[in-house]
Amino acid sequence: MAHRMWKHTCGCDRSYIAWGSEKCPRCGKPGEFAGWSRSVVEMMGHSERRTGYPLFTDQTEYGWRHYGADRYGLPPLKHECAKCGGSGLLDIGNGQDYKSCDQCHGDGGLPNYPPDVMNKYQQMALELRARDLDARSGGSGGRSKP
Ligand SMILES: [Zn+2]
Numbered sequence: 001m002a003h004r005m006w007k008h009t010c011g012c013d014r015s016y017i018a019w020g021s022e023k024c025p026r027c028g029k030p031g032e033f034a035g036w037s038r039s040v041v042e043m044m045g046h047s048e049r050r051t052g053y054p055l056f057t058d059q060t061e062y063g064w065r066h067y068g069a070d071r072y073g074l075p076p077l078k079h080e081c082a083k084c085g086g087s088g089l090l091d092i093g094n095g096q097d098y099k100s101c102d103q104c105h106g107d108g109g110l111p112n113y114p115p116d117v118m119n120k121y122q123q124m125a126l127e128l129r130a131r132d133l134d135a136r137s138g139g140s141g142g143r144s145k146p
């Protein structure tokens with residue numbers, strides 16, 4: 001499920017792009033169609049497909065924290081698709097409808113490496129993540145030297 005985005009230039013709100021509302025909620029002036037966007041939940045899965053790495057989620061005392069494996073200094077496995085600008089969606093008839101981008105098959109990203117290399121990096125990401133979690137949960141004085 002994708003949402004239309006509208007650009008509001010009436011100046012009522014500081015944010016230019018409004019999600020899913022064609023008219024400005026304050027003055028009712030119609031905005032300008034600004035393309036398609038996926039829902040937040042989809043965006044999370046989407047970012048995963050876009051970077052090629054799993055998205056890790058931790059619960060902290062401040063709430064949920066999401067981060068990709070790029071945090072571990074691994075190279076990006078994909079690059080942004082130029083045709084759809086990374087959204088994975090192409091507009092049909094100026095907001096009438098949308099379709100999945102045929103260049104990236106709706107991923108928003110195109111692979112930088114052959115599948116076996118990508119697999120290796122994804123595996124490395126999971127191992128680094130596991131080590132990271134170990135280091136944090138074994139926080140009984142930090143005595144984790146071999
Ligand atoms: Zn307005």
Ligand SMILES: [Zn+2]
Nearest residue numbers: 081084101104
């Ligand atoms: Zn694309």
